[in-house]
Amino acid sequence: MTTAKMHRERVFETIAPLTEPVELPLTSLLEAPRRLTADIESPIDVPGFDNSSMDGYALAAATVEELCGRPIPVRGRVAAGARGQQVQPGTAVEIMTGAPLPPGTDSVVKIEDTSPGRFGADTVTITAEVEPAPGTFVRRRGSDVRAGQTVLREGTMLTPAHLGVAAACGVNELPVLGLPRVLVVSTGDEIAAEAAAGINDANSVTLSAGLRRLGVEAEVAFVPDDPQQLLDRVRSSDAQLVISTGGISKGAHEVVRLAADLDGRSAMTFEPIAMQPGGPQGCGRLADHAWIALPGNPVSTLISFELFIRPALLGLAGHEAPREVAYHRLAHGFDEAPPAGKLQVRRAQLTDAGLAFVGDSRSHLLHSYAEATHLVFVSPEESGADDPYSAAGDRLMTWKIA
Template sequence: MPPSSSSASNPRTSAPRTLASVDDHAARVRSLLPRPDPADVPLAECDGLILAADLVAKVALPGFDNSAMDGYAVRRADVESATADSPAEIPVSDDIPAGRIDVPPLKPGTAARIMTGSPVPEGADAIVPVEQTDAATTGAPPATVRIYEAPTPAQHVRRQGEEASAGDVVLPAGTPLTPSSIGLAAAVGHPSLPVYRRPRVLVLSTGSELVAVGGPLKPGQIYESNSHMLAAAIRRVGATAHTLTLVPDDVDSFMSSLKSAAADADLIITSGGVSAGAYEVVKDGLSSTGTVQFDKVGMQPGMPQGAGTVFGTPIVTLPGNPVSVYVSFEVFVRPALLTYMGIDDTERPGFVGTWTGGDQPSPAGKRQFLRGTCDVPAGEVAPIGTPPSHLLASLARSNCLAIVPEETTQLHNGDDVEIWLLDGAL
C-alpha cells in the first residue's frame, strides 16, 4: 500500500543517530510508567497484586480460645488418671457446636462435647479427641463419656491471639498477594486491601500483510502472531492486555486507532513499523507528534525502538520480527510493568553459566540476546537456532536467554555467560 497523504507530507528527515545503549532505553521506558498511588481493592481482585502498606490485624487470630479437634472439653484434674485399662467416666454437661456464642463455664467434674473451632468453655484446660473416648460426634451427646487417655496441658486448645494480636503487622508492605495471604487478610478483618493496581496495556500490531489466525492466506500474507505473544506475556506479568490487531499500513488509520483507544490504557505497545523502510506506519505517524523518541539501540535482536507518549498515554514501539518483539518485551517492557505494580526486584532469575555452544560471533557494540537451552543443575547453556529475529520456532523451544555484552565479539566453549531463565525453565 502506498503511503497516505499524511505520511507523504511528513517525511522522515532526521539525521542518523549513534546507537543508544540498552540501559538508557530501558530507563526511558521505565520512566514512562511511574509507580501509581495505591488503590483500595476488594479481596476478590487482589490475587497476584502487591500489598502497598503493612497489613495490620483488626482482630486477634484466633479471636478466642477454640478447639482444634472434635472431642470433649475437660478439666485435666478430673481425668488425669485415665488410662486404656482404667478409663475415667464423667457426665457430659453441655454440647458446644461451632458458632455457639453463649457458652457457659464448664462445671467441675463434667465434660462438654465440643466441635473443631468451637469456643473452649471457661474452666476447661484441655480437649480430649473423640478417638480417645467411647463416644461418637454425631447425634445427641451422651449422658456420660469414657476417656481412655489423660490429656496433656492445653492439649488441642488454640489460644486466643497465638498467631496474632489485634494491632500486629501480619504481612509487610511489598508482599505479593497469594490465595493464602488473601485468606489471612480476611481472617483478620480486611474486606479490601491497599495495592498497586494492574496496568491496562493496549497492544497494536501493524501491517497490511497480516491476517487473523485461521483465515485464508493469500500470497505475501502471514498470520498475525505478535499480539498473541505480547498479550500472553503481559498477562503473565499480572497486567491486563487488550489487543487491537490488523491495523493497516496507513498513517491516518493508525493514528485514528490510537486516539480512540489511548484513553483507556496505561500503556500502549506497538509491534512493527519502526524500521527504515518506506512504509513504517508507526514511525511515520508518531514522528510528527514530537512526543515519541525513536532510536537504534545497541542490541541484537531488537535494534529499532521507540518510546514516549501519544494522546497523553505512554507508548513503547517495538520492532516487528517476532523474536525481536519478545526480547524487547523482556528487556524493556516487563521490568517497567513490574515496577508499576509495586515489585522492586524486576530481574529474571538467572546466574552466570558456562557456554557449550562452540564459537559464537557477536556484533561489536551490541548486547546480544541468544535463545538457548540451559541445563540448570549443570549450569551449562547451548544455543537454539541462529541469531536472525524471525525464527520464532527456536524461541518457543528456548528456556533461557544468554546475554553477550557489547564488548564481547566471540563466545567460545567454556566461557562464562550471563543467563536469564525464562518461564518454564527448571
C-alpha cells in the same frame, strides 16, 4: 548504545504515571499479580477466640490430672461455629476442630487418646499418657495475628497466601497499583488481509495474552504503513497506553517513526539498545498517548515485553525481576559467539544435564521460544570469548518462562 537497564528505566518512567493506586476487592485480585501500595493492619485478632486444634474432648487440665484413666462424664458437644455452655470441673465436652473452647475448659484431649474412641458415649476415659497442661491442642486467640499488627507491607507482590491473610483478618479490599487501559497496535502492510504476501500476525496475540494475564484491559488494532491512519486510529482510542510492534527500524516504511515525524507534538525517543534480540526500541508520547514502540519480529516483541513492559506494569523499579530468577549451568557451549558488548537473551530448556539452548538467537524463531522453559541472559562480559564453545558448565542467570 543505550543499555537494556537504561531503557527499562525509561519505559518505567513512561508507564509509572498511568498506574495510580486503586482500592480493589479481593475477588478482583485472584487471577493476576498486583503490587500493594500501602501497609495493611489487621483490625482483629486471628484466631478471634481460643479454639480446638483437634477433634476430641475439651476439659480443664486439672480434670485431666485428677481423672486420667478413670471415666469422665461427657456433657454435650461443641461444633465449629457454635458456642458451648459452662463446663463443670470433673466433666468434659465433645469438641470439633476449630470450635471455640467453652468456659471452664483450657485444654483438649484428642479422641485417639480416649476410650471408647468415638463420640456419643456418656463417659470418656483417657487411655494415653497425656500431659495435664493448659493450652494442649488449643489455638490461642491472636496466636496468628494480633489486632493492629501490620500483616502486609507496602510494595508486596500479592500472592494467594497474602490474599488469604487479608481475608482472614476481615480486610475485603486492598490498595494496589492500578493498570492502564492498553491499545496494542500491529503495524505494517504485510499483516493486512488484502496483502499479496500477507503474514499471520502473532504479536497482537502474544502481547494481549501477556497483558491480560496481568489483569490489563487491552484492545487490538491493525494499521498498515500509513502514518496518518496510525495517528487517527490512536487518537480515537480511550486507551491510556499504546504498545506498537514494528515500524521503528531503518527501513523506508517505518510507520511509527514516520508518524512521529508527522505529529508536531510527538515526544518519542527511538534508539538502538545493546541487546539481542530486540535492538530497536522506542518510547515516549505520540498522538497524545503514552507510547511504547517494540520491534516487529515476534521473539523480539516477546522479550521486549518481558524485559521492559511487564516490570513497569507490575511497578518493579530497579533490578527487581518480574520472573523467577535462578542460576543454571549450561549443558553445552555456545553454538555461536555472543555479540560483543551486547546483552544476549537466549531461549533454553532446563534438562538433567543443564540448560540446552533451543533454536538460535534469531528473532523470528517463535516456535523455539514456545518450546523453551527459561530465558537465559548472557551478559556483555561473557560475550566475545576467544573460544565461543568453551562455556559448557558456566552458570548463567535465567528467568523461568511462565
